[in-house]
Amino acid sequence: MSTNLPGEDVGADQLPLVQAESVASHESVRATDQVDAALDEAARVAAQLGPTGRPMPVLPEPVALTEHGPAHVIAMCNQKGGVGKTTSTINLGAALAEQGRHVLLVDFDPQGALSVGLGVNPHELDRTVYNLLMEREVSADDVLLKTNVPGLDLLPSNIDLSAAEVQLVGEVAREQTLGRVLGPVLPDYDYVIIDCQPSLGLLTVNALTAADSVIIPLECEFFALRGVALLMDTILKVQDRLNPQLELQGILATMYDARTNHGREVLARVVEAFGERVFHTVINRTVRFPETTVVGEPITTYASSSAGAAAYRQLAKEVLAR
Ligand SMILES: Nc1ncnc2c1ncn2[C@@H]1O[C@H](COP(=O)(O)OP(=O)(O)OP(=O)(O)O)[C@@H](O)[C@H]1O
């Protein structure tokens, strides 16, 4: 045993070793402290940076409104299919309605997915957006449905709408048709969100012509940016020729999986391409969203305390702050 008892003399040969050990242990404590401090700093920085790699802004709490309208019209648009347009229309709309905003959602896709997602069977409807577009005597009030979410209304669609694309071609001012029929209800709402179909045809051009701004959902997948140049080109043409006030409200990254390198790389590329136009809010991939379609409700009511609901509430705050 080399351990010395208290009061015992330390052997001459042991002294330097004990001192060396103590110096070494001091240094290692200091090094550990430095590593801990560096890790703390990294965690602090990471906590302040959002998933897009930019510092998360402190979003103001939305103020309560005492009066409503006229509506800001948003087109939810991407000609790529399955990127989260309908999911984002429903849940952004519901989150805005939770903040006391009056919101009208327009199903502008003959698939009627928005209507289904809000619990409406589109095949049982007598009047839809199709009748609103094509029949002079039909007004938005005739087609409007209340949803189960207070403050959230719907203009539903079904497969009939696919005929409008063809029939509108022969109309005068065919691109302005949706804007014209929405005009009378704009004073009743704070936000109108149009769920576009996955195409850049005449219906989508109508939505862009009726809109004040566009939100482009992008799925965080390998081909996310494919076709976006064409979409931007269409937006510019509509701005140029039909609707000079149209703005790009933001790019919304959807179906993000932070656990994969691939997801993180795609998101980084999207931020590199669009910078400040990318919403700080990123929507994660979760099975809760497909579940909401089955029950026909927004995630904000179906799974009110889920991370997905929180994400769309945060997106609503960003939209309100922009
Ligand atoms: N964040 C998400 N995580 C997981 N699944 C999602 C997410 N967002 C949407 N989905 C699911 O992905 C599918 C496509 O979403 P959605 O219908 O919203 O896309 P879309 O762009 O409207 O599609 P389309 O172009 O066909 O209209 C749906 O089954 C939906 O439930």
Ligand SMILES: [Mg+2]
């Ligand atoms: Mg859709």
